[in-house]
Amino acid sequence: MPSTLETLSDEILMIILQYSGNVYNIFRTFSGLNKRLNNILIDRRLHLFTDFLCMHHDDTNLDYYYNSALFHDISRQLLSLTKIKNDQVLRQCFKSLVFFHIKEQANRLKCEFQLNMKQFQSIRLLLTNDETRNIDEELKNSLNKFKKCPKSIKDIEKITSLVLKQGARLEYDDSESREFNLTKTINELLLSKLNSIEYCTRSLINSLVQMFKSLIISNMNLLKDHDWFYYDSYGIHFFLCYSIYQINNINSHKTINSINMQCYQVILDLFLFTIQCLKHLFNDEIWAKIYLFDIFNMINLTNIVTNYEIFIEANQIAILNIVLNEYSLEDKILFDEDFNDTFQQILDNLIENNRIHILLCIYHSNERIRNLFQKFWNNQKYVNIMTRNRTTRQFFHALLNDHLLRAWLTSTDLLFILLEKKECKLVKKLLKLSPSLIHRCDNDGNDPLLYICLNVHGCRQNIVEFLIEMGCDLQRRNSLGQNLIDALRLEKNRKLLKRLFERKMIQIDDVSGEITTTLINQLH
Structure with missing residues (x-):
């Protein structure tokens, strides 16, 4: 007999599912149980996809989203x-939704900026001088x-209307005594609400953001306004980045466990809008350098304890990707000392904090970023970090699984560093993914087998046997004329040689002196 749950209509099940937790947990709990539940979960009447993206049910873009190829x-x-593999697939699916959403949002804001500016x-x-003075005074x-x-x-809407419908402009004054400071106002009225449980209506928050946008349209020099954070003053780009990547307002020092997602969404919206404004204002890459500095300095510090972890992390990656794609890194900026120092720090922090998705996002962005990445990569230091414990080793394995990054790593001395540390599992993984490395030589002409026999101490039997099985050249000689026989006759390798004989991994021909894996002889 069917269970009580199975007898319920789709509509009733949809209502039940809506009370079963956040969107990701609903999918994680119910997807893969049966075909009917899978169909209900993706039914647009349940609107779980757009709920995950924090989109309102009356959003005019819903039809476009649901009809898109990605959806x-x-x-x-x-x-x-x-059910067996749903967690990994679910995470990737929901991250793809966010990437799509941010890309579409950026495109819409580009059009919005151009239309409103025009x-x-x-x-x-069309205003006369008197009309200009009067309308500007009214706005002030x-x-x-x-x-x-x-x-x-x-x-709020009156102020927006004065700008967009009547052409009012707020004059910019860089003195400390000026009456209106855009950055301070955004901090006080919007960013301060990010971690607040205080209720704010969606219409109020949206109206505020539209007002801020209109004021920026009226005079983009307002983006130069600064506010204080500890002992330094910063522009609005800093505070927007802080909110997006620290998920915190500047006055809070608590662990993140409460997020006003309506507020977070409009902060993202305002951030993307300011990108369009700065591109228009500077018409070069200065703005992107400013944003990259801000993001790089904050990107590792987030400690998210929230139901929106996947959504927020994907947004952070998507935003970074947008800025990286805009930043083509001309030579004069590429070799900028401040940028190089910052980039070195970000690599260190990403490795220390196991931020695999951010690291790959940076590496995949463009060729010049990859050149910078490779310039500051330190195999010895990073291998030491990534082999500390089980978690960091998982991070290391994930890096090796990325085809583009692995293609470069295999051109470095990574294999020999792993051999020196006797990292058997990682050596095996690397050689199975890139078998041609078995013939790679170090600066002294040692292939992997000669290297581990000549330069590494301690128990190496498993790695040596694996290298032999992978097809290392048993007759190779290095730049000093040493071959495998010479290496195995060293005092430190007597036990290793004995074990290889016992396991019949190698044999040595008495006449030719050559090592084989098939002939049976003995060695003194």
Whole structure:
């Protein structure tokens, strides 16, 4: 007989599922149980995909998203999901959703910026001098009143309208005594709410962000406004990066366990919008360098304890990828001392903190970034870090699984460093993934087998046997004329030689003196 659950309609099951936890946990719990549940989970009436992306049900982009090739592909993957392997596949599917969402959001904001800028400039050109002075004064007075009075959507929308519909412009004054500071205002009214349980309506938050955007449109020099953080002052780009990558407001020092996701979403929106503004303002790569510095300095410090871990981490990677793709790294910037020092630190921190996805994002971004990556990579130091414990070893294995990164790593001295540390499992993995490395030689002409016999002490039997099985040249001589026989006759290798004989791994021909793996002889 069918269970009670199976007798319920799809609509009733959808209601039950909505009360079963966050979106990822719902999929993790129910996907792969049976075909019917899989179909219900991807049903757009349940809107789990867009719920995961924190999109509202009346968002005008929903149809476009659900009709996209990516959504169809993810739906197909989830329909065929089995319980055994669902966690890994689920994580990748949901990260793909976020990457798609951020890319689309960036494209929409680019169009929004261009449209609003064109509209603002067109309106302002038609104003007389008196009209310009009057409308600018009205905007200034409205902002002064806005600072002193309780914030209402009506007042916020009035300020937005003054800019976008009437062409008002807020003059920029870089003095400390100026009445309005955009960065301080954004910190006070928006970023301070990121970890707050205080309720803010979606319409209020969205109206605030639209107001900030319109003010930036009116005068992009407002992006130069600074606010204080400890003993230094920073621009708005710093505080937006801080919120996105630290998931914290500047006044909080607590472990992250409470996040206002509506606030986080609009912070992402404002961040992407400022990118478009800075591209327009500078028309070169200076803005990207500024953003990369901010991101690199914060990207390892996040300690996320939240139901939105996958969503937030994927957003961080997507944002970094956008900035990296914009940053082509001209030679004058590539060899900038500050940037090089920062890049060295970020590599060290990424390895120390096992941030595999961020590391690969950086390496895959573009060729010049890869050149910089390779310049500062230190095999000896990073192998020591990545072989400390089980967790770091998993990180190491993940790096080797990446085809592009492995292709470069195999061109370095990585194999010989692993041999020196007698990292048998990692040596085996590397050689199985790249068998041609079996013939690689070090600076003294030693192949892997000669190297481990001549330069490494202690128990090496398993690695030596594996290298023989992989097809190392048993007759090779190094630059000093030494071959495997010479190496095995060293005092430190007597036990190793005995074990290889006992296991019939090698034989030595008495006449020719050559080592084989098939003839049976003895050696003094």
